[in-house]
Amino acid sequence: MYGLIDVGDWQTYVDLKTGLELDTGQPPMLAELLKNSPYPGDGEISVSWVRQTAERIISLYDPHWLMLTYTQPVFAQNTGLQPESLQPLHRRIINDILELCRSKAYETVIVMTGAKVPLKEEIINLPTTGLLETSPWGSALAGLSGAVPEDEEILLQQPYIKQVVSKTDILTKHPEADENFRYYLPDYCLVAADGYLFRGFNSHFPKKKTLADLCAASIPVYSTLGTPNHIRELYGIMKNALLNGKKVLLAVIEGYRADAAVPSGFHMCGNKDEWYSYAGLAQYLLLSSGKAFYETPYPPVYNRTKKKRETVYPFSGFFVSIPADTLGDLPGIRSAVVSSRSMIVHMAANADLAIECYCRDKSTMGTMAAIKQALASSLA
Amino acid sequence: MNCNYCEWRCSLTRGEGRCRMYTFKDGVIQEKYPFTWSRCQAEEIEKVPIFHFLPDERILQLGSFNCNASCAYCMNASIAEPQQELATFVLQPEQVVTLAKRGQYKIIHFGINEVTVSLPSALKIAALARQNGILTGCSTNGFLTEEAAAAAAAAFDFFNLSLKSLQDSFYRQHLGLPTVAPVLRNIRYLAQHTHLEITTPITKDNEGEIPALAAWLASVNKKIPWHLFRLLPAHKLEHAAPPAVMTLVNTVTALEDKPYYIYIGNFVGSKWVNTHCRHCGETVITRLSDGACGARLQANYLKQDLCPHCGSRQDIVVEVNKCTA
Ligand code: SF4
Numbered sequence: 001m002y003g004l005i006d007v008g009d010w011q012t013y014v015d016l017k018t019g020l021e022l023d024t025g026q027p028p029m030l031a032e033l034l035k036n037s038p039y040p041g042d043g044e045i046s047v048s049w050v051r052q053t054a055e056r057i058i059s060l061y062d063p064h065w066l067m068l069t070y071t072q073p074v075f076a077q078n079t080g081l082q083p084e085s086l087q088p089l090h091r092r093i094i095n096d097i098l099e100l101c102r103s104k105a106y107e108t109v110i111v112m113t114g115a116k117v118p119l120k121e122e123i124i125n126l127p128t129t130g131l132l133e134t135s136p137w138g139s140a141l142a143g144l145s146g147a148v149p150e151d152e153e154i155l156l157q158q159p160y161i162k163q164v165v166s167k168t169d170i171l172t173k174h175p176e177a178d179e180n181f182r183y184y185l186p187d188y189c190l191v192a193a194d195g196y197l198f199r200g201f202n203s204h205f206p207k208k209k210t211l212a213d214l215c216a217a218s219i220p221v222y223s224t225l226g227t228p229n230h231i232r233e234l235y236g237i238m239k240n241a242l243l244n245g246k247k248v249l250l251a252v253i254e255g256y257r258a259d260a261a262v263p264s265g266f267h268m269c270g271n272k273d274e275w276y277s278y279a280g281l282a283q284y285l286l287l288s289s290g291k292a293f294y295e296t297p298y299p300p301v302y303n304r305t306k307k308k309r310e311t312v313y314p315f316s317g318f319f320v321s322i323p324a325d326t327l328g329d330l331p332g333i334r335s336a337v338v339s340s341r342s343m344i345v346h347m348a349a350n351a352d353l354a355i356e357c358y359c360r361d362k363s364t365m366g367t368m369a370a371i372k373q374a375l376a377s378s379l380a
Numbered sequence: 381m382n383c384n385y386c387e388w389r390c391s392l393t394r395g396e397g398r399c400r401m402y403t404f405k406d407g408v409i410q411e412k413y414p415f416t417w418s419r420c421q422a423e424e425i426e427k428v429p430i431f432h433f434l435p436d437e438r439i440l441q442l443g444s445f446n447c448n449a450s451c452a453y454c455m456n457a458s459i460a461e462p463q464q465e466l467a468t469f470v471l472q473p474e475q476v477v478t479l480a481k482r483g484q485y486k487i488i489h490f491g492i493n494e495v496t497v498s499l500p501s502a503l504k505i506a507a508l509a510r511q512n513g514i515l516t517g518c519s520t521n522g523f524l525t526e527e528a529a530a531a532a533a534a535a536f537d538f539f540n541l542s543l544k545s546l547q548d549s550f551y552r553q554h555l556g557l558p559t560v561a562p563v564l565r566n567i568r569y570l571a572q573h574t575h576l577e578i579t580t581p582i583t584k585d586n587e588g589e590i591p592a593l594a595a596w597l598a599s600v601n602k603k604i605p606w607h608l609f610r611l612l613p614a615h616k617l618e619h620a621a622p623p624a625v626m627t628l629v630n631t632v633t634a635l636e637d638k639p640y641y642i643y644i645g646n647f648v649g650s651k652w653v654n655t656h657c658r659h660c661g662e663t664v665i666t667r668l669s670d671g672a673c674g675a676r677l678q679a680n681y682l683k684q685d686l687c688p689h690c691g692s693r694q695d696i697v698v699e700v701n702k703c704t705a
Binding site: 005202314 | 418419420421422424436438445455458459462464465466467468469470479482483612614621622624625626647648649651668670671672676677678
C-alpha cells in the first residue's frame with residue numbers, strides 16, 4: 001500500500017509499510033484531490049469534508065463499497081457540546097449519509113460507536129503493585145501490567161471496576177491468539193463500572209472530563225440490508241450484498257450519548273463478545289473483516305511498557321500487517337474510504353483508496369491518501 | 381523571599397509566583413505540588429527530540445503542568461496554561477524509578493511542560509535514578525537562573541533547550557518573557573557541561589531569523605544538533621498558517637555559517653531528519669517523522685560511534701557507562 005501525505009504546502013509519496021519515500025511519482029489525480037480537499041480540522045466543518053471528498057471519490061472511481069467515518073461528535077463533546085446540541089449534529093451527519101446513499105444508489109449501513117455517559121469519577125490511581133494503563137484519552141477499559149498475585153483480590157474489591165479479566169483466562173480460552181496479541185496483552189483487562197473512566201500511564205490529555213466512555217453491550221445500527229442482532233453479522237450481510245451486485249455504504253459515527261434516545265430508523269444491536277464491548281480498532285476490524293477481537297493481532301488494551309520500536313507501517317498506528325479478508329479487499333469489488341479518524345481506518349478497511357485526516361495528539365497535521373499499488377499504477 | 385528557579389525571580393512572600401508552582405513556607409521555597417504529574421508515558425528518545433544521545437533508546441517521560449512562559453502559539457496550552465482542572469497523579473521518586481526498571485527504561489525524561497516549574501521534584505528523581513543506573517534528561521525553555529541551570533546540568537544527562545529567537549522583542553511579544561539573555565547564557569553554559577540539543581519552533585514571525593540563529597549557535601559550538609520545528613501554531617495563534625516546508629528547506633540549504641547538524645521536522649513525512657556524517661556526507665542514521673515533535677529511528681548504520689563509510693568518529697553519544705538499567 002502506498003501513501004500520499006499532504007501537509008498543506010508540501011506532499012510526499014511513501015511506501016506505507018516502510019515509510020520510505022517512493023521514487024515513482026504520485027498519481028496526479030490523487031495529488032490534486034488532496035491539494036483541493038485538505039482536511040479542515042475536527043470541527044463540524046469536517047462533516048462537509050467527508051461528504052464532499054466522498055463525492056469526489058465516487059466521481060473518480062465509483063466504488064462498490066464505500067466506508068465513511070465521522071468523529072466530529074467526539075470532538076464536539078470533548079469541547080463541551082451539550083446533549084441538546086449533539087442531536088442536531090448527529091441528525092446532520094445521518095441526513096448527509098442518507099442523502100448521499102439515495103443520490104448514488106448505495107445500500108446503507110450506519111453504526112454509531114463510542115458511547116458516552118455523564119462522568120461519575122475518574123480512576124487515576126489504583127492501590128495495586130501493577131501499573132494501570134489506558135488509552136491516551138482515558139477509557140472505560142484499562143489494563144494492569146506488572147501485576148503481582150495479590151493485585152487480583154484488590155481489583156475485585158474496587159466498586160468502580162465492573163469486570164476483571166486475566167491474561168491467563170483470555171489466552172486459555174483463545175490458545176490460537178496471535179503472537180502480537182499475546183505480547184501486548186496486559187496481565188489484567190479491567191472494565192469500569194458505568195460512568196467511571198480510567199486514566200493512568202500513557203494518559204495524554206489531563207483535562208478533567210465531564211463524560212465517560214461506556215463499554216456498550218449494544219449500539220445503534222441503521223441498515224437497509226436487514227436487521228442484524230450483533231455487529232459481527234454486518235460483515236457477512238455487506239459481503240453478500242456486494243457479491244450480489246449491490247453498492248454498499250458503511251458509515252461509522254463515533255461518539256453518541258448512551259443516555260439519549262436512539263435516532264429514528266436505528267435499532268440496538270449487540271456489540272459484545274465474551275467480556276469485551278467493541279470499540280476503536282477492534283470494532284473497525286470486526287466491521288470490515290468479521291474478525292472477533294481475539295482473532296486479530298491487536299489486544300483490546302495494550303501493555304505499553306513493553307512497547308517496541310515500530311519498524312513497519314509507521315503511519316498506521318498499532319498495525320503490524322495489512323488485515324486480510326476485508327470488504328475493501330474483495331476481488332472484483334472497487335472500494336474506498338473517507339475518514340475523519342486518523343491512522344486506523346485506511347488499514348482496517350484495506351480498501352483500494354482511503355482518504356483520511358492525519359492527526360497526532362490534538363493537532364491536524366494534514367491529509368493522507370492510502371492507495372493500493374495496482375490502483376496507483378493505473379492512475380499514474 | 382524570591383524564587384530562584386527561573387529569571388522571573390518572583391517574590392513568594394505574598395503569593396505563589398508567576399508559574400503558580402512554588403510557595404514560601406516554613407522559611408523555605410517549596411513546591412506546591414511535589415511529584416505531581418499530568419502525564420507519564422513511554423516514548424522514544426528521538427521524539428523529544430534528542431537525536432545525538434543513545435539513539436533508539438526508549439524513555440519514560442514525565443510532565444507536570446503550568447509554565448513560567450506564556451507562548452502565544454503553545455502546542456500544550458491545556459497543560460502549560462490550564463483553564464480547567466486537570467486530572468493529575470502523584471508518583472514519588474521510588475515509584476518512578478520502579479516503573480522505569482520494570483519497563484526497562486534506561487532514561488527518564490522530564491518534558492511536556494517546562495521542567496523549571498517542577499525542578500525540585502525532577503532533581504530528586506534524577507538523583508535516585510542515577511543511584512539506580514538510570515539516566516535522566518529534560519526539555520526546557522532555558523529561562524532558568526544560573527544556579528538552577530547549574531543544578532540541572534549536574535543532575536541531568538541531556539537537555540533539549542528551546543531557543544525561540546535572539547530578540548528580546550520576540551520573547552516579550554510571543555512568549556511573555558522579558559528577555560532572551562538568560563537563555564543564551566544558559567545555552568553557553570550547558571553546551572560546556574552536558575549533552576545539549578536545541579529546538580527552535582519556526583513560525584512565519586521568526587523564519588527570517590534562521591540565518592542569525594544558525595550563526596549564533598555555530599559560534600557557541602557547531603556540534604550542537606539543531607532541530608527546526610515547522611510549528612503548527614496553536615493556542616492564541618491557532619488560525620495562523622505554518623511556514624512553508626520548502627521555504628525552510630531552501631533557507632537552511634543557503635546557510636553558510638551554521639551548526640553541523642540541522643534537522644527540519646515536526647511535520648509528517650519530513651525528509652530532513654536523517655543524520656549525515658559531517659566528514660564524508662554519507663547517511664549514518666535514518667529517521668522517520670510521523671508528525672508531532674521529533675522522529676522515530678529507522679536505521680542506525682553507525683559502527684559504535686564511527687561512520688561506517690569513512691570511519692570517522694561521530695558527534696553522537698552511543699554509550700554512557702553509568703547506565704546499567
Ligand atoms: S519558577 Fe519562575 S515563574 Fe515560577 S515562581 Fe519561580 S521565579 Fe516565578
